[in-house]
Amino acid sequence: MRDRVFFPSDILKPFVKNYWTCRHDADVMEVMYPSGCIELCIDISSNDTIRHRGNNSMKVPDLEVLGHWTIPTMAALKKGNTCIITRFQPYASSLFFPNPASDFTNESIDLCNIFYKESDDFYNRLMEQRSIEHKVAVLETFLIQRLINNKKNNRQLKLVEHLCSYVSNTDSFDIQNLSAYYGFSERYIQKLFMDWIGITPQKFFSVHRFNRSLELLRSSQASLTSIAFECGYYDQAHFIKEFKSYTGLTPSQVKKL
Structure with a gap:
């Protein structure tokens, strides 16, 4: 604890x-x-x-x-x-x-x-x-x-910080939109994420969405369907499948822990 x-x-x-x-x-x-x-x-x-x-x-x-x-x-x-x-x-x-x-x-x-x-x-x-x-x-x-x-490129650092903020504050993720908004190629953005963050921008969005759902699961009495839609999942089945891919457990099982 x-x-x-x-x-x-x-x-x-x-x-x-x-x-x-x-x-x-x-x-x-x-x-x-x-x-x-x-x-x-x-x-x-x-x-x-x-x-x-x-x-x-x-x-x-x-x-x-x-x-x-x-x-x-x-x-x-x-x-x-x-x-x-x-x-x-x-x-x-x-x-x-x-x-x-x-x-x-x-x-x-x-x-x-x-x-x-x-x-x-x-x-x-x-x-x-x-x-x-x-x-x-x-x-x-x-x-x-x-x-x-450290000898890291501070301009790259600032860019990655902005990219993280953008992805964290969007309700859905589209690499083409991210690329167009910042004016960098999808390939370059993917490489930045792997070098600086360790996972793809899509996976970063997915983990961020998972944590939002986990917080709601622990703090509210909302149904799984309500949590799923509030966090941007397609439906409850999509929510359960992605949640289980990270934890090996369903949201209902985690809520009981």
Whole structure:
């Protein structure tokens, strides 16, 4: 469950949504919902977490870059498991990691395989801190240094930020409309999304729509048909099919969790 939320300093505010701690007080098999963002997850409890995806299972590294999940995924978490999670803005992860964002899609990547000794030093410094606040401060310092060192094209960054905003605020998605509105080819826009965000613009729209439906499912008593139409699905059957493709569960099953 989500425990505490921390917000980034001014220099990171345009690129990091928030940090939050997550602690589990019992063994649990948890459904992972696609967030539409890449996350950095740091296990500060040394409790093994096992990720289940289809027929495959893997032990999650202590320093994990968690990409977009577009297929049903579960996590087996032990009692006492505690993590600090950084949720980046959808367009911003490439400012902190040298890989194209698509390298992380449906993957759980050990940060030590990206930054090697730098990652070990960072994790050791973070674990030396006694309080969560001081751990988050070490995390902030690490991210600020990565941001300073990045060589990304800021004009492209701004364009991708605008593209994300456009897709997030539309009720339906058409790549031709997006291309015409911004004056760039469909192929170029597709490449920008894969490099900077990690998924196609169509999939980004789909995940955003899924999260809108999940929020309504949890917060309202509206029928599945009403939620489906409010979120832009063709009908209830379309809503259920897409929802299940991300979670392995129907909306009705998730509502009961």
